Amino acid sequence: MAERDPELTDGSARSKGIDWNGLMALDSRAVPDFLTKESYTYRGSEPVPAERYTSEEIAKLEREKMWPYVWQFAAREEDLPEPGDFVVYENAGRTYLVVRQEDGSIRAMHNVCLHRGRKLRTEDGSADKFVCPFHGFAWNKDGSFNSMPCQWDFPHLKEKEMGLPEAEVGRWAGYVFIREEKGGPSLEEYLAPLPEHFKRWRHEECATVMRVAKEVPANWKVVMEAFMEAWHTIVTHPQLLPFTGDCNAGYRTYGDNVNVNLVPFGIMSPHIAEGQGEQWIVDEFAKYNGRSSDNYDPEADPMAITVPEGQTAREALGEAMRAVYTEQTGYDHADASDCELLDGLVYNVFPNFAPWGGFMPNIVYRWIPGETPDTCVMEVRILARVKKGQPVPHGAPPRYLTLDQKWTEAPELGMLAEVFEQDMENLPYVQAGLKASKSGKVNYANYQEIRIRQFQDTMTKYVTGEPGDRA
Template sequence: MAESDPHAKRGPGRSWNELALQDTNGVPDYLLADYEPDLGDEPLDVSRFVSRAFFDLEMERMWPRVWQFAAREEEMPDPGDTVVYEYGEKSFLLVRQADRTIRAFYNACLHRGRKLRLTGGKVKDLRCPYHAFTWNADGSLKTIPCRWDFKHLEGKDMALPEVQVGLWGGYVFIKEESGGMSLEDYLAPLPDHFRDWRPEECYTVKWGGKVLKANWKVCMEAFIEAFHVIATHPQILPFTADTNSKYTLFSDHTNLTITPFGVTSTHVPAADREEQWVIDQFLKYNGRVVEPGMEVVVNEGETARQAMGAFNRKRFGKMIGRDISHVSDAEVQDAFTYNVFPNFSPWGGYGPAVVYRWRPWPDENHTLMEVRLIQRAKPDETPPKCPEMVLIPEDVDWEPMFGQLGAVLNQDMANIPHVHSGMKALRDGKVELAHYQESRIRHWHRTIDKYLAGEL
């Protein structure tokens, strides 16, 4: 995509690039690059979110052709370990092989179609609970009970059908249809951007999910723009420069929002923007326990952003057992919210990271939203066993599991089902978008259209 004018005016105040150029340490050049193609201002038709016919087209022409984040490798560390990955009405079974590779099969018995497994776990083979048809871990047929009654299957390929598997950064991806882009090309430029952040060294700390009464796109779109902060998350405005976020559209399959922290929103009156006040508000909201020698004090001539950068370099460096004194303020405090089409969002940076995933569950009116926290293991540290996803009931808050992040998620959840139901009440059936701050939403809909038209 062509680069836009990097000096194009955005919201009031300093742009993220201007803030980054004042960092204590240099920001990687790739984060300063601008990729902002003009996608126009046409409204979106509401049928894209609420129509069963549109949903069926996505399921037929888009989902089978995209790379989907199916698991983290720590979910299946040893040969024989399995993971069940599902979306819509489809189910897949990932199996760690004896040679430590991972293969993925359609999760259905080739006899009567019963799911081979309902959950992950360790197996020696894949045995159907209904009639005991059994396959080896590599998908080859092992046993047909009463084989004398299935002479018509002799000579027929009875291996479990497979889908493509790709690995990057500790993440396991699957793709149903063969051909198309390699995973590396599909993810670009994430592998380059994350090289120093090392997601392959991370492990899952917490993992929760909740079924939401909304289309998968309604859920996903709530987390790819910072425009909603002023109304939905006003408590973070003292230390979050929401309107100064940077939106970058890399390719058909990847984009990024960078939201600066340690800077007060332009929505907050100027009189309240003393630098120490910004830090104090951040610590108050996040409930940080400051260890001796790790106080966050803004020295004369220093900004809150620089002070928080210095604090986090010490804190995160100690947490991961690495010297990160050389890294930028941005990489230890800003929200680097990457998205990989259609439903995978890993956060970048050096601190503990958030990973989002959204899956149709199972129709156009419901979505399984998952939130996973990962953190990097120290050198020679043996990570704990990966926790299973906790399915949080609809009427239970996220906060008990995720703390302050959960409080923010609760605020988002208060919007999402009502966005979906409200769309059905739109008189003209049109959804309007901000030109810049919601450009990532329009970007994803352009990609959907390309898949539906057979261009990708």
């Protein structure tokens, strides 16, 4: 084996050619400082045990020592707009009712009857009180006890002790979070610096216009980590290479909980040796954008444009989208940088929440562990900005896809469905391979997979320590 360059040992190596910050220096508008400020800390190059993805014992530690102590994305405000509206949120062996109150506040209580343990609700809805379908024990929408049949037979149950146990609720930018065990950092502290970064992008003025959830035959961490780096595009999504940067994407980590992958679009992959010019990049972008539609009309596609002489594909696409989003939303986008209009600004918050930044309709991912370490549910939302001055509509209902269904059975996902299906061609075999691994080790890249290592480092703090040990 050839001797390695010493720089490779500390994570300082980068893809040859123009990197993220070099590209940002060419943007037609000033790029926000937080998108160009380096935030990388080398975390070592040691492998991690494959059992982290396959072991029931590890999954048990996650349920007991991690999930109760973290802020979990449970709903969007538009999912429960009116008093009495509720969302059933389930994760890691718990089930919750997330309920809008008369004063506009939101409370979360455990979705379990205190009589014989039946779930009070199995689907989202609206109610003034929650009556158990088994024996009729009832609770008000604030979780306080309402009534029960044959109360004479329960002299040992005191009404003041019969309120449904509650979880802590936090709200930010239209997102509703819960935390089972109260205490620890506030939601704002936990999310930092996400709230500061997202001020420009106004997710509180968005509504869910599309929502699809699918069961996947792989561990939730296996699936999530597939969306935490861009360089698998080279082999897994080759159709994206004409207009997508991969190994020249930027990666940032912030503390224990937050990281981001900055993926440039409207630029050729460094893995394309010879491109065919700026117009070719735009044409490939538009062609791919229309593949998923049988009624594709290039005249109606804002990305099907002619690149003016002297402009790059990114500049031309940025200018086109600047006009489109201004018209769609009623907000002026004159100062929006090309990267905020085009690029994949893919943030992750520990452990399982991933909102995209930028001014375009934003993707939001969430991953929920399954009943065994070998399955999970991946949920995809699309948020769109509500036009200036218009009320926020009710969020789109979810479509659920089973283990045997394909993402392409949700046509509302458009071209994303094809991309997700390409990922599915890998993920079940990753899970199977990890279980069969002779070495029992998983190796990460120093830079392009730094987000995964940060996630694993934070997970380790939870599953090997006590709650008081974490900052």
